[in-house]
Amino acid sequence: MKKFLVASASEILSGSVTDAYFERTEEILSKAGKNPEVVMELHVKQFPSPDYGFGVLAGTYEVLKLLEGLPVTVEAMEEGSLFFPGEPVMNIKGPYLSFGKLETAIIGFVAFMSGVATKAARCRVAAWDKKMLSFGTRRMHPVVAPAIEYSAYIGGMDGVSNTAGARRLGIPAAGTMPHALVLALGGDPGTAFEYYDKYLDPSVPRIMLVDTTGAPFNETMEAARILGPKLEGIRLDTKDLAYILSSIRWELDRMGLRNVNFWISGGIDEYEIPAYAPMVEGFGVGTKIVNAPVFDFALKIVEVDGEPKAKFSNTPGHKNVWRSACHDVVSLWDSQISEGKKMLEPVLDHGIPVKEEKSPQEVRAFVLSQLEQLPSEVKKIKSPSKWEVIYSARP
Known part of the structure; x- marks a missing residue:
């Protein structure tokens, strides 16, 4: 198998991953005694x-x-x-x-x-009592995923999505569902919601992604119809659609689904969190964390x-x-x-x-x-x- 472009642990420990002038300094000092x-x-x-x-x-x-x-x-x-x-x-x-x-x-x-x-901590300061999940490791080299998730978690994230990172932290990996699931099932959100509930363990939170078709209100109503009281939350991965959350809240409350909470992800960081915090239970913070x-x-x-x-x-x-x-x-x-x-x-x-x-x-x-x-x-x-x-x- 061809090797990835990563330094091995032995290379790091031996100092082989260094800058040339440190090797030259070592050579000079050694020869000079x-x-x-x-x-x-x-x-x-x-x-x-x-x-x-x-x-x-x-x-x-x-x-x-x-x-x-x-x-x-x-x-x-x-x-x-x-x-x-x-x-x-x-x-x-x-x-x-x-x-x-x-x-x-x-x-x-x-x-x-x-x-x-520090970026995670700044997000925590901005959100304070809201839940936050680290979603960003796909934007960085996979070899550093555990280091990213550890750093994000100690900085204040409540959970992390990367499975390798979560294992090292000793916590369950967190997350909802991807657009890929909806599209792989023919682009029908209802089928994705149904299968998500049917095939996953009951311990997995029933939080549905509701913006695949660009119609979060309709997708939320479909999720409510299929899951009923089992629906725990919805996630918008398009923050520009957040304006519709008040209408969704009204309709869910009218249906008796007052415990359904809202999550937002997609380009969120500490500068934007305060604007959305009154509307949501929590945030998925991704690219802005790993590119800190x-x-x-x-x-x-x-x-x-x-x-x-x-x-x-x-x-x-x-x-x-x-x-x-x-x-x-x-x-x-x-x-x-x-x-x-x-x-x-x-x-x-x-x-x-x-x-x-x-x-x-x-x-x-x-x-x-x-x-x-x-x-x-x-x-x-x-x-x-x-x-x-x-x-x-x-x-």
């Missing part, structure tokens, strides 16, 4: 958009899998932590040659997964052989972050700040994990609790206030 002890700091200087008031950290567990067994020590914010520009989310300390060429993979894990998790802007993380040396040292525009020194109710303070690692929570804690000690990995459900609950506590002006979808990040090198 140099292997300095460094501290490298993972941070982002700005968010992808002025509309982003916070980020959700994801991918740290992947980085730890990559670095486990190597002679390095890692300090990191907890998976799912909210983070802000200008502060380290992870420190990696060890001989440079033991992990330097893994920089490409380290950044990739965190930049991509944090982007998806990545965070421009950088992994930079800030200490060499115990001496603070960094490139121009970076702040030298091994650092930590202290979070209070209204701001963060970035300090030197050994500083003791009188108030606030220390955000970076050791997670890998000379290649040995020192903390248990939390379940996706626990990480998701952690994200939601932070979002609830974050000031409303900082989590606004448009033009949020900035969370203050203060630098203090005092002991």
Whole structure:
């Protein structure tokens, strides 16, 4: 069988998926007999958009899998932590040659997964008490589907549609029905509704897709006729047809089907959710989640052989972050700040994990609790206030 254009796990672990200049750096240092002890700091200087008031950290567990067994020590914010520009989310300390060429993979894990998790969290802020499902993996390379669904779920999605992603999360895959089912059955929605109810297990929610023919009112009435009180919901995959939902609601209520709920999908994101939220039970968010802007993380040396040292525009020194109710303070690692929570804690000690990995459900609950506590002006979808990040090198 021909191989797909994907990197294998062994290629990632060995550093074969790297940028050429890291291999050249390794060659030069090795031939020169140099292997300095460094501290490298993972941070982002700005968010992808002025509309982003916070980020959700994801991918740290992947980085730890990559670095486990190597002679390095890692300090990191907890998976799912909210983070802000200008502060380290992870420190990696060890001989440079033991992990330097893994920089490409380290950044990739965190930049991509944090982007998806943050987009999901922004949708959660916009929808808050509405249900949301991740529908978007078909728009990305299938090899990253589990990473997408994990990131979307911890960011606030209630469920995911991808079966491989759902298995890794330990939850049932969610979804309704595709237009393909209606068309494969001759284009008759009624036949699709009938077979959906006849052949699928009763545990599968009876939520019918009602816009295949472009006549959602008629299709809903057909679904109501066929399923009666078993009809749990309808889904519109064409948001431009949402104007008809009030008429559908009226007719369903008149028929005594008051428990039928409405779902909308198709190009929805945090900017559009508020307009539709009063009409619906939930949303399917797809393309906008998986195509979320990545965070421009950088992994930079800030200490060499115990001496603070960094490139121009970076702040030298091994650092930590202290979070209070209204701001963060970035300090030197050994500083003791009188108030606030220390955000970076050791997670890998000379290649040995020192903390248990939390379940996706626990990480998701952690994200939601932070979002609830974050000031409303900082989590606004448009033009949020900035969370203050203060630098203090005092002991």
